[in-house]
Amino acid sequence: QVQLAESGGGLVQAGGSLRLSCAASGVTFSLYGMGWFRQAPGKEREFVAGINWSGKNTYYVDSVKGRFTISRDNAKNTMYLEMSGLKPEDAAVYYCAARYSTGAEVAGSPHTYPYWGRGTQVTVSS
Numbered sequence: 001q002v003q004l005a006e007s008g009g010g011l012v013q014a015g016g017s018l019r020l021s022c023a024a025s026g027v028t029f030s031l032y033g034m035g036w037f038r039q040a041p042g043k044e045r046e047f048v049a050g051i052n053w054s055g056k057n058t059y060y061v062d063s064v065k066g067r068f069t070i071s072r073d074n075a076k077n078t079m080y081l082e083m084s085g086l087k088p089e090d091a092a093v094y095y096c097a098a099r100y101s102t103g104a105e106v107a108g109s110p111h112t113y114p115y116w117g118r119g120t121q122v123t124v125s126s
Contacts, residue, residue, distance in 0.1 A: 002027045002115040004096050009120030012086055016124075020081040022096030022117060029077040030054075033101035036070060036081045037110055038092035038122075045095070049081060050106035059106040064090075086124045093119040 008020040008060045022034070035050040049070040058070050069082040079096060097113035107113065 002032075002098060004117035005117060006094060006096050006117045006120040009030050009094060009122045011123045014088055014124055014126050016084060017084040018086065018122060018124075018126070020083065020094055020096075020120060021079075022079040024077045024079070024098065027077075027098065027115075030074040031048045031100060031102055032098040033103075033105070033107060034055065034070075034072060034079045034110065035097045035099075035107065035110075035113055036079075037095045037097060038090075039095070039114075039119075040092040043092075045110050047108040047110065048094070050108060051079065052106050053102050054103055057104050057106050061108075062085075069088075070120060083122075086122075088124045091122055091124045093121050095119045 003025045005023045036048040040047040051070045067085040072079040097119045098115040099113045
């Protein structure tokens with residue numbers, strides 16, 4: 001059974017940085033494409049960044065390009081999201097998600113990810 005656990009959220013001032021982690025278990029991690037999503041109160045869950053199984057291909061929503069970096073360590077069964085230059089509008093619950101995929105593509109739709117973590121809260125004060 002695939003289990004995902006996010007960590008690293010917290011309260012940060014605008015302009016600050018955080019690193020989120022997503023630890024996977026019960027899965028051959030290198031066979032899965034991964035994604036980060038976020039959901040703010042009253043808003044739909046939105047794609048933030050994704051990475052293919054090897055880590056060679058990544059994709060970001062325009063609003064975080066140049067500020068966020070997604071990466072993964074298949075030896076540690078862990079995915080990361082380095083966030084810098086945080087803005088109040090980045091505040092949300094951040095979720096990691098997994099989908100079985102050994103291709104080069106990175107999926108952006110939440111409907112294509114069957115496995116989800118419980119989320120970690122990111123709060124950005126202005």
